[in-house]
Amino acid sequence: MSRDIYDIAIIGAGPAGMAAAIEADRRGASVVLLDEQPRPGGQIYRNVGIATPRQREVLGQDYAKGDALVTALERSGAKHLSDITVWQITGTGRIAYSRKNQAEQLEARQVIVATGATERPVPLPGWTLPGVLTAGAAQILMKSGGLVAEDAVLVGSGPLLYLIAAQMVAAGSPPKAMIETQTGSDLQAAMKHLGGALRGWRYLAKGLSLIAQLKRAGVRRYTGAGDIKVLGSDRAEAVSFTWKGRELRIETDTVLLHQGVVPNTQITRSLQLDHRYEEDQRCFVPVTDTFGLSSSPIVSVAGDGAGIGGAAVAALSGQLAALGALHRLDLITNETFETSSAPILETRAKELAVRPFLDRAYPPSQQTLKPVDTTIICRCEEVTAGDIRRYAALGCKGPNQAKAFGRSGMGPCQGRYCGLTVTEILSAENGISQQETGALRIRSPIKPVTLGELAAYQEEEHA
């Protein structure tokens, strides 16, 4: 069969993917942008193109910044395939996807993976109960469901937690409490990076302003909290925790968890690209050069999927990845490549300056990195932290072996919400680095595909 061949295929229509598509199209490449959602924006700018005035008021100015990218994308000649599920990418640039229950494929000379971030796993007792969601999920519900959490308790740490809390305040539904896991010594450790933070002062000022808004709204914050448990039999009913030597309990039916975000590396791992464990952000990242080029000469990674930097950095990285791909395709000259990328590189360095401070001030909590034995760490197969420790005692060295021992990572989420935790536990138990312990291997289909879709696809293959 004949299939479409593009110069550049981009996976993910968040800030990185949109910026890459706009840049590549503008410079004459044939571009296809594939995305799961019905509208461009990614999670950060989700639905910005159809947001109501009320949603804009609640979500704030940084959300509205997505307008420019969405408009530029819509005006560009890039082909935007929305509502599709990419389930396989090969090392030769063939992309298999499903659209309206039909499997299709296309080919690209260069591929830019811009699949963003997912919430870091937050394995706490009770985190699988209905009524417990990620804080990011609560924000998505504001953008995409027109809903706000009521009397919710926010648990965890990180700048996003303050943003979401402030958005809830703006929506007239402030959180009942914030149970925060970062400690005074985390802040102290972060202070040596204050210089960088001051270069990124806009981020710092925004964070301080959010915290001030929460204070004005009377939101109760418990910082340095530990031993956090969500209680309830069939759904969340309360959160218990220790704070300043006291045991506290707050009644709530909605608990929103957040311990920062981590790169979504499902596609990059399925492509068997080189990855490394990033100590500062405590997660695996694909190994890339300045322009996002991975260990494959045809695959670049842009945005949070290559390391957490936030939306502004993601858009700049998307542009840089596009310039790199255009250059490799000989669609731009050496000179254009260099003169166009220099100012973007400079801006990106400034935008990234605050990161080391944030990474140290808001680290994942010890409780979630080293969950107690009874805590479920694999939500799909209900494998506990104790199970993983037992496998370690039996000689299990890595997450792929642990999967064979006890199914962690074998369920439908394919390790998205247990993989990092399994690596952390095995690394601690065996006394070997996270890098050496490694990450789960990911195989296609990276998202579920029906047998009917697969069968139709195979027919096409042999036709």
Next chain:
Amino acid sequence: MFTPLETASGRQVTFNFDGREFTAQEGTPLAAALLGAGVSEFRSTPVSASPRGPFCMMGACFDCLVQIDDVTVQACMTPVRDGLVVKRIPRPDVSAEPHDSAPQGSENSREALRA
């Protein structure tokens, strides 16, 4: 609990979940429509029949699984449309046959290592 940010302005449609009728704005993610209607438990797990509902709302966690036309789908990735009939995934009978659970699995692994 989740409550509306504002009065819905879009086209309202009716759908059915687990035998109950619900109304939501057309195109809203099914998981959001149900959460907004006060439904937070969507299914029971195959391992221990524990209740589960939406967790990530972005297609990553697979906890909001439901069935539409006998196909298991993610409720957070499925837009509501008029007349949609959504079923719960049939509850597994965990009492009849014990699942090959983790502790048992580790016993097997122990034997395998010894062998």
